[in-house]
Amino acid sequence: MGNSSMKRLLGTAAVALCLIAPGGVFANSLSGDYLAGRQASFDGNIQAAATYYGRAVMHDPENPVVLERAALAEISLGDLDRAASLATKLVSDGHRSQVAHMALVAQRAKAEEYSALIGMIEDDRGVGPLVDGLLTAWAQLGLGDMSAALVKFDELSEQQGLRNFALYHKALALASVGDFESAAAIFDDAGAGGMQLTRRGVMAQVEVLSQLDRNQDGLDLIDASFGTELDPGLREMRDALDAGDALPFTHIQGARDGLSEVFYTLAAALANEANDEFTLLYTRVSEHLRPDHIDAILLTASLLDEMGQPELAVKAYAKVPADHPAYHAAELGRAAALRNSDKTDAAVEVLQQLAKSHGDQPIVLSTLGDTMRQLERYEEAIDAYTRALDLFEEETRAQWFLHYARAISYERLDRWDEAEADFRDALELNPDQPQVLNYLGYSLVEKQTNLDEALEMIERAAVARPDSGYIIDSLGWVLYRLGRYDEAVGHMERAAELMPVDPVVNDHLGDVYWAVGRKTEARFQWRRALSFATYGTSAEDVDPDRIRRKLDVGLDQVLAEEGSEPLQVANDDG
Numbered sequence: 001m002g003n004s005s006m007k008r009l010l011g012t013a014a015v016a017l018c019l020i021a022p023g024g025v026f027a028n029s030l031s032g033d034y035l036a037g038r039q040a041s042f043d044g045n046i047q048a049a050a051t052y053y054g055r056a057v058m059h060d061p062e063n064p065v066v067l068e069r070a071a072l073a074e075i076s077l078g079d080l081d082r083a084a085s086l087a088t089k090l091v092s093d094g095h096r097s098q099v100a101h102m103a104l105v106a107q108r109a110k111a112e113e114y115s116a117l118i119g120m121i122e123d124d125r126g127v128g129p130l131v132d133g134l135l136t137a138w139a140q141l142g143l144g145d146m147s148a149a150l151v152k153f154d155e156l157s158e159q160q161g162l163r164n165f166a167l168y169h170k171a172l173a174l175a176s177v178g179d180f181e182s183a184a185a186i187f188d189d190a191g192a193g194g195m196q197l198t199r200r201g202v203m204a205q206v207e208v209l210s211q212l213d214r215n216q217d218g219l220d221l222i223d224a225s226f227g228t229e230l231d232p233g234l235r236e237m238r239d240a241l242d243a244g245d246a247l248p249f250t251h252i253q254g255a256r257d258g259l260s261e262v263f264y265t266l267a268a269a270l271a272n273e274a275n276d277e278f279t280l281l282y283t284r285v286s287e288h289l290r291p292d293h294i295d296a297i298l299l300t301a302s303l304l305d306e307m308g309q310p311e312l313a314v315k316a317y318a319k320v321p322a323d324h325p326a327y328h329a330a331e332l333g334r335a336a337a338l339r340n341s342d343k344t345d346a347a348v349e350v351l352q353q354l355a356k357s358h359g360d361q362p363i364v365l366s367t368l369g370d371t372m373r374q375l376e377r378y379e380e381a382i383d384a385y386t387r388a389l390d391l392f393e394e395e396t397r398a399q400w401f402l403h404y405a406r407a408i409s410y411e412r413l414d415r416w417d418e419a420e421a422d423f424r425d426a427l428e429l430n431p432d433q434p435q436v437l438n439y440l441g442y443s444l445v446e447k448q449t450n451l452d453e454a455l456e457m458i459e460r461a462a463v464a465r466p467d468s469g470y471i472i473d474s475l476g477w478v479l480y481r482l483g484r485y486d487e488a489v490g491h492m493e494r495a496a497e498l499m500p501v502d503p504v505v506n507d508h509l510g511d512v513y514w515a516v517g518r519k520t521e522a523r524f525q526w527r528r529a530l531s532f533a534t535y536g537t538s539a540e541d542v543d544p545d546r547i548r549r550k551l552d553v554g555l556d557q558v559l560a561e562e563g564s565e566p567l568q569v570a571n572d573d574g
Contacts, residue, residue: 142255210247233325260290469498
């Protein structure tokens with residue numbers, strides 16, 4: 001479904017978030033809480049917004065703007081019962097609000113009040129055209145009228161842009177009542193579109209196939225969709241198929257699960273199209289209707305972290321049980337959210353415990369290694385990367401990053417021989433990877449060895465990433481090291497344009513300017529580098545004392561004091 005279709009069918013976030021114009025005069029206490037709630041909403045602080053809007057409702061329980069914003073905050077926070085209470089008041093006072101309708105739809109669906117739910121939709125008090133059509137079909141199934149449900153799914157499938165959603169849910173509905181033949185026919189139809197090609201869709205189709213004694217078809221589908229590197233959930237499923245087990249159909253156990261799936265399906269589709277705040281409403285309703293919907297929980301947690309709400313994300317990730325196949329994914333997310341909360345020690349502890357319980361998962365050890373490397377605990381990073389590499393029976397292209405990251409850790413510990421071996425292994429697996437080409441090439445330049453090879457590597461990296469300041473800096477620097485100063489100038493100036501406050505780039509540009517006789521400009525760049533040398537990602541890679549010495553006596557004298565070769569133009573005829 002295209003962007004325009006999705007927005008037209010679901011409505012824009014702006015319409016959903018505020019349909020009522022403010023009115024009335026606020027008392028001081030009301031206005032204070034209301035404005036604080038608005039500011040919290042702008043800041044993405046969901047908990048604070050819910051608190052302040054809740055207090056504002058206490059000041060003025062008749063105010064529709066306050067009621068709607070409070071309901072919105074409660075849905076975002078995951079308290080659908082509280083949101084429904086606010087929505088009931090809003091609607092009973094005669095106000096129309098899509099936010100309120102969503103909360104009340106969730107309330108009716110959770111209570112399995114299917115007739116009331118259909119009545120709301122027929123009375124134009126639903127969520128939106130696509131959602132309402134699917135909800136109606138599942139509610140019909142909940143009432144025991146499968147024929148009416150199938151008619152509704154078919155009607156939806158004939159509407160422009162709705163075919164994929166409608167057929168996918170029709171297949172799930174058929175499977176939920178045991179009609180696996182009909183469900184498989186829909187899944188097998190290549191014209192059904194892409195909904196079944198998602199991870200969750202593939203797993204549902206595999207369960208259907210297994211129920212029809214088509215385990216081999218299920219194995220083939222998993223292999224074609226995901227290859228050999230499977231997460232625990234897929235691995236568990238594949239092993240069961242391979243053993244000849246009949247997989248139960250677990251994706252939908254009843255109509256309420258189907259209603260939950262409607263909101264999750266739309267949330268997954270919205271994740272790449274709408275803003276996170278809007279998408280979160282759908283995942284929260286999905287969770288409310290089915291608290292064990294792990295995919296909805298994981299998407300909720302991811303959205304919260306993206307919204308700058310790491311503490312709420314941590315709580316969401318913690319909902320995934322330790323015995324669930326997705327537990328390792330949840331713990332990886334929780335560790336990332338903890339780091340985003342500046343709780344680094346707690347994040348490390350989560351990853352270390354996960355490495356003990358799920359040490360057979362390369363992604364777990366790779367993430368532990370990345371974290372340790374970022375914390376400059378390089379020995380521990382090397383150990384984690386090595387354990388991850390040892391898990392693979394044969395080398396694949398995907399392992400290039402493990403070699404690359406371990407190489408960086410070795411290089412930082414001045415274990416160059418081991419670092420170079422890993423860099424070259426990474427290039428064997430991924431010959432044109434610009435990060436590896438640049439890092440190895442730059443390292444060779446700094447060690448003043450194999451400069452021609454280093455130049456060739458960095459030139460290839462620059463072709464692949466012409467707008468990377470780091471790579472263009474490396475290209476200028478290797479030309480400088482080769483004595484090709486005039487050629488270096490343009491590249492170093494371009495690098496400084498791309499990374500104007502990077503101390504290394506400015507320091508390098510100063511050296512290049514000095515080498516071509518532009519000494520006033522060189523000193524200007526060194527002063528800039530010195531001003532940036534106390535912060536930034538490259539601050540630790542410059543020596544402020546060396547820069548000060550260059551400012552005092554010039555680059556030639558500094559090189560002489562260091563015992564380095566003097567500046568000399570390549571192929572200079574004098």
